[in-house]
Amino acid sequence: xxxxxxxxxxxxxxxxxxxxxxxxxxxxxxxxxxxxxxxxxxxxxxxxxxxxxxxxxxxxxxxxxxxxxxxxxxxxxxxxxxxxxxxxxxxxxxxxxxxxxxxxxxxxxxxxxxxxxxxxxxxxxxxxxxxxxxxxxxxxxxxxxxxxxxxxxxxxxxxxxxxxxxxxxxxxxxxxxxxxxxxxxxxxxxxxxxxxxxxxxxxxxxxxxxxxxxxxxxxxxxxxxxxxxxxxxxxxxxxxxxxxxxxxxxxxx
Amino acid sequence: xxxxxxxxxxxxxxxxxxxxxxxxxxxxxxxxxxxxxxxxxxxxxxxxxxxxxxxxxxxxxxxxxxxxxxxxxxxxxxxxxxxxxxxxxxxxxxxxxxxxxxxxxxxxxxxxxxxxxxxxxxxxxxxxxxxxxxxxxxxxxxxxxxxxxxxxxxxxxxxxxxxxxxxxxxxxxxxxxxxxxxxxxxxxxxxxxxxxxxxxxxxxxxxxxxxxxxxxxxxxxxxxxxxxxxxxxxxxxxxxxxxxxxxxxxxxxxxxxxxxxxxxxxxxxxxxxxxxxxxxxxxxxxxxxxxxxxxxxxxxxxxxxxxx
Numbered sequence: 333x334x335x336x337x338x339x340x341x342x343x344x345x346x347x348x349x350x351x352x353x354x355x356x357x358x359x360x361x362x363x364x365x366x367x368x369x370x371x372x373x374x375x376x377x378x379x380x381x382x383x384x385x386x387x388x389x390x391x392x393x394x395x396x397x398x399x400x401x402x403x404x405x406x407x408x409x410x411x412x413x414x415x416x417x418x419x420x421x422x423x424x425x426x427x428x429x430x431x432x433x434x435x436x437x438x439x440x441x442x443x444x445x446x447x448x449x450x451x452x453x454x455x456x457x458x459x460x461x462x463x464x465x466x467x468x469x470x471x472x473x474x475x476x477x478x479x480x481x482x483x484x485x486x487x488x489x490x491x492x493x494x495x496x497x498x499x500x501x502x503x504x505x506x507x508x509x510x511x512x513x514x515x516x517x518x519x520x521x522x523x524x525x526x527x528x529x530x531x532x533x534x535x536x537x538x539x540x541x542x543x544x545x546x547x548x549x550x551x552x553x554x555x556x557x558x559x560x561x562x563x564x565x566x567x568x569x570x571x572x573x574x575x576x577x578x579x580x581x582x583x584x585x
Numbered sequence: 586x587x588x589x590x591x592x593x594x595x596x597x598x599x600x601x602x603x604x605x606x607x608x609x610x611x612x613x614x615x616x617x618x619x620x621x622x623x624x625x626x627x628x629x630x631x632x633x634x635x636x637x638x639x640x641x642x643x644x645x646x647x648x649x650x651x652x653x654x655x656x657x658x659x660x661x662x663x664x665x666x667x668x669x670x671x672x673x674x675x676x677x678x679x680x681x682x683x684x685x686x687x688x689x690x691x692x693x694x695x696x697x698x699x700x701x702x703x704x705x706x707x708x709x710x711x712x713x714x715x716x717x718x719x720x721x722x723x724x725x726x727x728x729x730x731x732x733x734x735x736x737x738x739x740x741x742x743x744x745x746x747x748x749x750x751x752x753x754x755x756x757x758x759x760x761x762x763x764x765x766x767x768x769x770x771x772x773x774x775x776x777x778x779x780x781x782x783x784x785x786x787x788x789x790x791x792x793x794x795x796x797x798x799x800x801x802x803x804x805x806x807x808x809x810x811x812x813x814x815x816x817x818x819x820x821x822x823x824x825x826x827x828x829x830x831x832x833x834x835x836x837x838x839x840x841x842x843x844x845x846x847x848x849x850x851x852x853x854x855x856x857x858x859x860x861x862x863x864x865x866x867x868x869x870x871x872x873x874x875x876x877x878x879x880x881x882x883x884x885x886x887x888x889x890x891x892x893x
Contacts, residue, residue: 334659340689351677419673423732426637426667427690428659585599585640 337429341437342444345411349445356407357449360399364453367395368460371517382519383550388461393544394516395457400450400478401511401536405503408442408486413499416490416582425584431577435487442483443476450475464547470555471546477562478539484569491582510536520552535561587651588612589740589771590636595645597631597795605631607795608645613740613773618766619800620782621775622885623792629775630670632792633742637667649740663691666738670745670775672725676718680709680728683717684735691736700735707731707761723754730761741765743774747781759785779882789881793889807881814877815857816845820870829867833860844869 349356368388376387383390415421424434457463465471493499514536520528531537532553542558545551551558575581590613597606605628613619621629634640636647638658647654649661675683684700704710707727712720717728726746733741743762747755762772762785776782782789782803790800801809822841836845846860864871 334692336689336692336694340686344686415675418675419669419671420675422639422667422669422673423687423690425639426662426665428662428692429690430659580641 334427334429334433337427338433338437338440341424341434342441345407345438345441346444348411349407349441356445357452360403360449361452361456364395364399364456365460367391367398368457372460382522383548385548385550386461389463389548390519390544391517392454392457392461392463393547394511394514394540396450396453396475397478397514397536397540397543398511398516399453400446400475401482401507401539402503403449404442404446404479404482405486405489405507407445408439408483409490409493409499409503411438411442412487412490413493421583431574434577435484435573439480439483439487442486443479446479446483447475450479466549467546471543474539474543474546474558474562477559477566478543481562481566481569484566484573488569488572488576491576494582510534511540515540515552519550535565538562587615589615589650590773591648592632592636593646593648595632595635595647596643597628597635597640598643605795606635606642609792609795609797611790611797611800613771615739616766616769616771617787618762618772618774618785619788619790620786620803621773621790621792622777622779622782622881623775624889625777627792627889628795629792630744631795633667633744633773633775637665637742638662639667659692663736664739666733666736666741668726668729668733668741668743668746670748672722672729674717674725674728676716678717679714680704680717680720680731681713683728684731687732688735693736699737703731703734706764708757723750726750726754726758730758734765738770740771740773743772745775745777747776747778755781779880779885783881791885791888798888803881806884807878812847812879813850814845814847814879815860816843816875816877817861817864817869817871818843818873818875820872823869827867827869830863833863 368391371391372388376391379387381387381390415424454463489499489502493501513531514534515531520531520537520541523531538553538558538561541552542555542562545555545558576583590611592609592611595606595609596604598604607628609628609632611632621632623629631640635642636649636654638654638661647661649664652660654661678686681700681704684704685695688695688700701710704713707730709724709727709731712724717725720728730743730746746762747758750758759781762774766772774781774786786803788800789803789806791798799806819842823837823844824841826835826837826844830844833846836847837843838845844864848857861871
């Protein structure tokens with residue numbers, strides 16, 4: 333294994349985050365705090381409890397997921413798209429490094445950055461609402477699995493996109509609506525029965541539900557199903573990435 | 586002796602149907618400088634890209650020091666350094682960091698002393714902390730070379746290394762290439778500049794339309810294909826070539842003062858003494874005499890124009 337290569341790619345990607353500290357870490361914390369102000373204080377004042385949890389605390393797992401998903405995708409997609417865009421990808425392709433090692437460097441760094449952001453948001457949330465995590469191991473598991481699988485998804489977008497517009501297309505037009513409609517700010521049981529059924533086709537529902545269960549032991553779907561869905565998504569992403577590397581899709585002609 | 590790079594029946598057809606390489610076979614000897622000449626779109630960059638692993642071959646094989654470049658890609662790529670044609674560098678990294686990155690990417694332990702020597706050799710040491718975006722084109726070219734050499738490769742590919750650089754930098758590059766060769770590095774360069782191949786290459790390969798037309802020792806190529814021309818300047822202008830010299834296929838200049846005769850110096854056509862006697866016998870007075878040999882450029886133009 334070319335550990336030096338994995339290390340330099342990982343380090344390079346992490347350095348990029350430190351060099352753009354405001355954009356990378358401060359911005360998601362600020363937007364999460366704004367969500368707390370708007371949803372937690374303004375609207376939360378009118379909704380006392382959801383499934384026995386105060387509304388302010390109820391939205392924390394959804395907010396963390398919202399940040400994790402968007403950050404994982406944007407970090408990983410930009411990480412691989414930019415060298416393709418500038419042409420510096422030639423160096424990666426001509427180096428003695430396997431597809432797995434490339435993935436480890438880029439996706440590892442993107443997942444780490446998202447994880448850091450997730451933890452920062454959790455800590456920030458602690459300043460707004462009292463937080464209790466009933467199943468910390470499950471919480472950490474969901475956190476890591478989500479970071480990794482959505483970083484993989486971002487990596488796929490970064491390989492697929494051939495311009496900046498496409499790079500933003502999926503996160504803006506698909507992911508953000510799915511997260512907002514996936515129960516970040518409400519329980520799907522608050523929806524009319526027909527919409528509840530429709531919402532079950534949204535994969536993000538399972539992520540948020542499982543993650544929320546690890547905090548409060550309340551969920552929209554069973555935690556086992558949530559875990560299964562995350563693992564299915566992770567496997568699907570791995571298969572797509574494997575196919576992309578095998579065929580050289582958008583990397584090698 | 587086993588060639589360090591061996592290319593066998595290599596073909597490449599791109600997705601759009603463009604047949605960029607057509608059954609190219611080539612052996613590159615250890616420690617030589619090989620110049621690949623060819624017009625735009627001839628397939629030079631594709632050939633290099635396939636050897637380096639950036640482009641997949643449609644058929645054929647490549648081996649580096651006996652290792653197949655697909656099966657044993659770690660071994661082959663670790664031996665190769667590539668300087669691309671375009672100035673493809675990140676913008677916000679520093680010279681030092683980008684060179685360090687390249688060394689790590691190729692699986693080498695950090696070696697600040699070696700990298701310092703390398704940057705000093707390339708006159709980049711003073712700019713080691715500079716952001717890449719602040720460097721001039723020539724400096725960026727040097728950085729690309731430093732990156733390619735950062736992992737101490739045995740084989741260095743230079744794709745149009747002096748395209749768009751000034752004369753001074755070009756000569757610096759040539760000196761660097763010669764130094765690298767002396768240190769045992771095998772160098773393959775593609776170029777449009779015949780002057781470049783003529784100045785530094787040991788062997789010259791000519792590619793046109795995806796086919797490798799020939800690979801020859803540079804001097805032998807010039808020797809074999811290079812024709813000579815003798816030009817006689819006359820004391821008085823002529824209206825036409827005198828009838829006594831009609832058998833010699835002479836060319837008369839427009840002003841009628843110069844007679845030229847092209848010949849192959851290695852064949853029986855080279856009857857210079859006879860020609861001069863014939864000119865004298867025709868009553869012409871010679872004022873001056875000069876001979877010229879065709880350059881690699883003329884040979885190249887002739888080769889790529891010939892139907893394959």
